[in-house]
Amino acid sequence: MLYHVRMDVHPPRDIDAAAFDALKAAEKARAQDLQRSGAWRHLWRIAGAYANVSVFDVPDHDALHAILSTLPLFPFMEIEVTPLARHPSALA
Amino acid sequence: MLYHVRMDVHPPRDIDAAAFDALKAAEKARAQDLQRSGAWRHLWRIAGAYANVSVFDVPDHDALHAILSTLPLFPFMEIEVTPLARHPSALA
Amino acid sequence: MLYHVRMDVHPPRDIDAAAFDALKAAEKARAQDLQRSGAWRHLWRIAGAYANVSVFDVPDHDALHAILSTLPLFPFMEIEVTPLARHPSALA
Amino acid sequence: MLYHVRMDVHPPRDIDAAAFDALKAAEKARAQDLQRSGAWRHLWRIAGAYANVSVFDVPDHDALHAILSTLPLFPFMEIEVTPLARHPSALA
Amino acid sequence: MLYHVRMDVHPPRDIDAAAFDALKAAEKARAQDLQRSGAWRHLWRIAGAYANVSVFDVPDHDALHAILSTLPLFPFMEIEVTPLARHPSALA
Amino acid sequence: MLYHVRMDVHPPRDIDAAAFDALKAAEKARAQDLQRSGAWRHLWRIAGAYANVSVFDVPDHDALHAILSTLPLFPFMEIEVTPLARHPSALA
Amino acid sequence: MLYHVRMDVHPPRDIDAAAFDALKAAEKARAQDLQRSGAWRHLWRIAGAYANVSVFDVPDHDALHAILSTLPLFPFMEIEVTPLARHPSALA
Amino acid sequence: MLYHVRMDVHPPRDIDAAAFDALKAAEKARAQDLQRSGAWRHLWRIAGAYANVSVFDVPDHDALHAILSTLPLFPFMEIEVTPLARHPSALA
Amino acid sequence: MLYHVRMDVHPPRDIDAAAFDALKAAEKARAQDLQRSGAWRHLWRIAGAYANVSVFDVPDHDALHAILSTLPLFPFMEIEVTPLARHPSALA
Amino acid sequence: MLYHVRMDVHPPRDIDAAAFDALKAAEKARAQDLQRSGAWRHLWRIAGAYANVSVFDVPDHDALHAILSTLPLFPFMEIEVTPLARHPSALA
Secondary structure, eight states: OEEEEEEEEOOOTTSOHHHHHHHHHHHHHHHHHHHHHTSEEEEEEETTSSEEEEEEEOSSHHHHHHHHTTSTTGGGEEEEEEEEEEOTTOOO | OEEEEEEEEOOOTTSOHHHHHHHHHHHHHHHHHHHHHTSEEEEEEETTSSEEEEEEEOSSHHHHHHHHTTSTTGGGEEEEEEEEEEOTTOOO | OEEEEEEEEOOOTTSOHHHHHHHHHHHHHHHHHHHHHTSEEEEEEETTSSEEEEEEEOSSHHHHHHHHTTSTTGGGEEEEEEEEEEOTTOOO | OEEEEEEEEOOOTTSOHHHHHHHHHHHHHHHHHHHHHTSEEEEEEETTSSEEEEEEEOSSHHHHHHHHTTSTTGGGEEEEEEEEEEOTTOOO | OEEEEEEEEOOOTTSOHHHHHHHHHHHHHHHHHHHHHTSEEEEEEETTSSEEEEEEEOSSHHHHHHHHHTSTTGGGEEEEEEEEEEOTTOOO | OEEEEEEEEOOOTTSOHHHHHHHHHHHHHHHHHHHHHTSEEEEEEETTSSEEEEEEEOSSHHHHHHHHTTSTTGGGEEEEEEEEEEOTTOOO | OEEEEEEEEOOOTTSOHHHHHHHHHHHHHHHHHHHHHTSEEEEEEETTSSEEEEEEEOSSHHHHHHHHTTSTTGGGEEEEEEEEEEOTTOOO | OEEEEEEEEOOOTTSOHHHHHHHHHHHHHHHHHHHHHTSEEEEEEETTSSEEEEEEEOSSHHHHHHHHTTSTTGGGEEEEEEEEEEOTTOOO | OEEEEEEEEOOOTTSOHHHHHHHHHHHHHHHHHHHHHTSEEEEEEETTSSEEEEEEEOSSHHHHHHHHTTSTTGGGEEEEEEEEEEOTTOOO | OEEEEEEEEOOOTTSOHHHHHHHHHHHHHHHHHHHHHTSEEEEEEETTSSEEEEEEEOSSHHHHHHHHTTSTTGGGEEEEEEEEEEOTTOOO
């Protein structure tokens, strides 16, 4: 099933730079693993913002929550989830 | 270039049913043509709403506006456009 | 899967009273059928409002959208859908 | 009487990890006691968020406030309370 | 139990003046009956607005909803309900 | 004259517990004095929130501001003031 | 006492032009009478909007409500009232 | 002086098409006159919306209001005005 | 030209009390100088808030910005500016 | 292609003054380079705010994001991007 997810990242001002770089590297590795597995189907940057729009393809709500809540940057994210149904005018 | 577009349709209460059905059929035909041409890359229904989330792939802002502003249901739509850039963690 | 749904009904001021009563009776019959089938698991009135809070248990987003978008009062409803996951502290 | 309650948890960034784990364990124990007693009738996780939707069944507003305001995570919560009445179309 | 209720009245522009006067007279009679019975404990006009702030004292949510949803002006009202608990610093 | 006042308290996370307890005790003493004098006519807790709804009866805006701005917890409060006029349907 | 009042006028689209002109003339006459009497102390147009910012000087909330609720354009206005106290840095 | 102005056009659903076309032609003629005179310095379409972002260069607030409030489409516009000052990093 | 300005002051919780008192004294002196010069024409306290409503009379936007951005409390202020035009019903 | 960008700067209260001055100087140099290159076509200060309205002229969304996300003050900015299309009434 598909879920539309918007994530806005609010890194704390006083976070240690090296620690945050490590978190970002871990986040990137995780995001790429999930893309390879097919769970994180689309990932786009919102121009001008530290934010992304994504589409996830996972079996159910629990699977989605398990992924999102364990992202390395989850503690610094504001997340909005929208369930996507098939559109009657969609070709594919 | 990619644009994230959310469209919410607010059909007027007192519209003639046959006229509105004709508009919806025209909208569907248009949406499918644009999907075949590659301009309307993704089209999903937001579950529980008369609304969609779409991704368009067009050369520039004028091309996007030309498409959106001539959709048969445009007069009844509330539209929100977000420019999408490449995400540094995206594989594809 | 569970979905939290809030529905606010905005009946048009100038609707024919008998036609609206018929719609409400159809809505009630539909709501009770769906409760009997187990799809509409909870249905509560928000005190002081023409609105309800509901929990649906359906296989996927498409099933949810199929139900909501064919409710007799759907054209007059503002609907907000929230996917519910299992809570780690929940007993049942 | 039934109350719909949404709780969003905003843990402070600089809280001591062990202290926060202890609070979370206390919160879980409290939530489970209240579920066993019947006061906390439903508890669901909102997918993708550090938040829950709950339904409480307590004698009155004072009882609800006494429970919510003494939850171990109360100082870090944003809480929204909605009184639920019986819906005329509800079966149970 | 006490409930804080704010009601904003939005009379339709095209309503028949005599019909609306009759509704307002019925609303006033109802409000005064409910004040005499003790259910509508306080009723204040918000200065500059067609709106009121009220406090109701009724046995439960169903009683509150029964009163509010049958007010003659209910179809034209936007209503916000807030449950009030005893304040630890209140004398009375 | 009557003023409807809503106060939401946002205690800073890092305040010294003993200092805050002293402030709360001073706030309570002040609230009770003002209730005895008749200036703070009603004081209710909003269920589930660190907030109250109050009604003040004071001679004018300056008197109201003098009271609110010297409350011991004023630096931590978000305050909303609404002037209340007599309602034409009010009995008392 | 002083009150800050913002009024936004939303004339209905289908109002009879002559009837609306008569209302505007009556509103202007009323506004000028109230300025002469000293009750409507300031009246400014918000640039680019069918709206004004005003300051009223009246004895109490009831007097303010009596004035505002009988303005000829009141049925088409959205009004926001803010009580003004003396500022400690104000000279006059 | 420069003013940033955003205009959103909300044409009424039931307006006569020929009458609205005439208004749009008048609006266009007016906009082009004002551009030629230098008062309407910039005019851009917001992609996907019946809205524009403009910059006006006029002597004062009264001049701006005189222009905006007499635009042929003014009755159908929602307008937001922001005064622009010189930016210390601007070259021109 | 006249500008309506609302200023909300948000003093940081951890500011040094003596330093803040010095800033407030400087702000007061500045506000009184500007009132004497005629630039700060009106200054009112919003009852119950650490906020004011003001009217400035200055030659242009740059002059307004120069004044506001150098107020001693500017770093702690949220400021909203509205240009005021002459109202057709205003006497003075 | 043109993009309308609003940037609000929220400097952290506890930032080192010299470090922040250095960032501001770097921001100014960057802004002037980009103006000279033609990418940052307009830059205006919003009167009364630590904020600007800008228009960028860049080849695509990626180019815009590359510029905005590397501005020296980017970590302290709230940014809103709006794609601008050609307006049918625009002369130039």
